[in-house]
Amino acid sequence: MFSDGDQHMGYWYDDDDDASVPEATARLTRKTVDTLGLHKDELLDVGCGSGAAATQIADEYGVRVTGISISPVGLDVARKRADEKGLSDRVQFDVGDYHALELPENEFDAAIALEALMHATDLNKALLEIRRVLRPGGRQARVTHRVHHRRTHHREGGALG
Numbered sequence: 001m002f003s004d005g006d007q008h009m010g011y012w013y014d015d016d017d018d019a020s021v022p023e024a025t026a027r028l029t030r031k032t033v034d035t036l037g038l039h040k041d042e043l044l045d046v047g048c049g050s051g052a053a054a055t056q057i058a059d060e061y062g063v064r065v066t067g068i069s070i071s072p073v074g075l076d077v078a079r080k081r082a083d084e085k086g087l088s089d090r091v092q093f094d095v096g097d098y099h100a101l102e103l104p105e106n107e108f109d110a111a112i113a114l115e116a117l118m119h120a121t122d123l124n125k126a127l128l129e130i131r132r133v134l135r136p137g138g139r140q141a142r143v144t145h146r147v148h149h150r151r152t153h154h155r156e157g158g159a160l161g
């Protein structure tokens with residue numbers, strides 16, 4: 001699902017919830033961030049994409065956010081988004097690989113990964129790297145989705161894939 005230039009899932013309360021995709025996406029970001037109990041903290045947004053969540057979090061929670069992504073193109077969009085929202089003083093975006101973060105140890109109070117870690121080639125290594133840059137007692141929240149592939153069959157019994 002794409003919302004505001006980013007691929008993110010949304011949160012709808014039930015089948016009668018008529019929230020738009022952008023509203024439901026922002027809601028999922030809030031629900032995830034609320035688990036962290038942020039209070040003027042330094043937050044790492046792992047796999048920040050084009051910065052929609054990072055700018056939302058900085059704006060709504062008043063925290064400083066560092067977003068990392070492997071995509072320079074996405075980060076250009078993210079920086080422009082932060083500039084347009086007047087958040088450049090609280091949000092920064094850097095090219096980085098969450099398997100090998102070029103960030104100092106104990107740098108952040110919290111980390112969030114919204115639908116990013118499902119792309120990890122070595123999930124354990126990525127999680128250890130995120131933990132390394134968190135201060136003692138640091139918190140992290142992760143959202144991911146899993147696609148289950150259902151195999152269908154011909155009448156002859158051959159798999160279609």
